[in-house]
Amino acid sequence: MPATLKIDFVSDVACPWCAIGLASLKTALGRLGGEVEADLHFSPFELNPDMPADGVPLADYMARKYGLSPEQLAQNQANIGARAAAEGFPMRMDLRTHAYNTFDAHRLLHWARTIGNDKQLALKEALLRAYFVEGKRTSDPDVLVDAAQQAGLDTARAREILASDEYADQVRALERHYQNLGIQSVPAIIFNNRHLVSGGQPPEVFEQAIRQILAEG
Numbered sequence: 337m338p339a340t341l342k343i344d345f346v347s348d349v350a351c352p353w354c355a356i357g358l359a360s361l362k363t364a365l366g367r368l369g370g371e372v373e374a375d376l377h378f379s380p381f382e383l384n385p386d387m388p389a390d391g392v393p394l395a396d397y398m399a400r401k402y403g404l405s406p407e408q409l410a411q412n413q414a415n416i417g418a419r420a421a422a423e424g425f426p427m428r429m430d431l432r433t434h435a436y437n438t439f440d441a442h443r444l445l446h447w448a449r450t451i452g453n454d455k456q457l458a459l460k461e462a463l464l465r466a467y468f469v470e471g472k473r474t475s476d477p478d479v480l481v482d483a484a485q486q487a488g489l490d491t492a493r494a495r496e497i498l499a500s501d502e503y504a505d506q507v508r509a510l511e512r513h514y515q516n517l518g519i520q521s522v523p524a525i526i527f528n529n530r531h532l533v534s535g536g537q538p539p540e541v542f543e544q545a546i547r548q549i550l551a552e553g
């Protein structure tokens with residue numbers, strides 16, 4: 337019988353290392369085959385909770401937050417793009433021109449989890465593709481509804497949620513919970529509520545960590 341492994345993937349849909357980390361984690365789980373049954377779900381973390389819905393130019397944002405010059409940003413983007421491609425997630429960094437608010441995306445992800453982990457994963461991946469592959473605005477209701485449709489979710493229900501404040505309190509409560517645990521950067525991957533792996537690690541790191549957790553019982 338495969339061992340059940342609870343995986344809480346704390347992340348943001350605007351975080352490139354979260355996309356890389358998820359692809360890498362899935363590779364690791366694939367390598368483990370029938371040894372483990374993953375109970376994988378996603379928890380919210382906003383890199384920029386005060387970001388306006390229309391967003392800001394990425395170059396301005398990166399300069400202000402990280403002090404990156406245009407040349408440094410270009411190198412940073414190239415490095416991230418190369419790593420993402422190596423993990424099977426080819427990003428279109430040239431289309432990623434702005435940083436956007438992601439709170440509504442997290443509200444939809446919370447809703448998707450109430451339906452099933454498989455739907456939440458499908459929505460998460462659709463949202464990551466929308467931003468990092470297609471360069472779309474992650475605060476645009478039409479983009480979010482389209483991602484919900486790709487995930488096989490009820491689009492009318494998705495629009496209803498986006499037009500309200502539904503799940504806002506739950507998302508904010510979860511964000512506070514992980515902040516109180518000391519998580520300040522993402523991805524933060526928590527196994528069985530007690531083992532933390534931080535960052536977009538290579539598949540080998542995730543595989544080794546999971547094998548060690550399983551060995552400890």
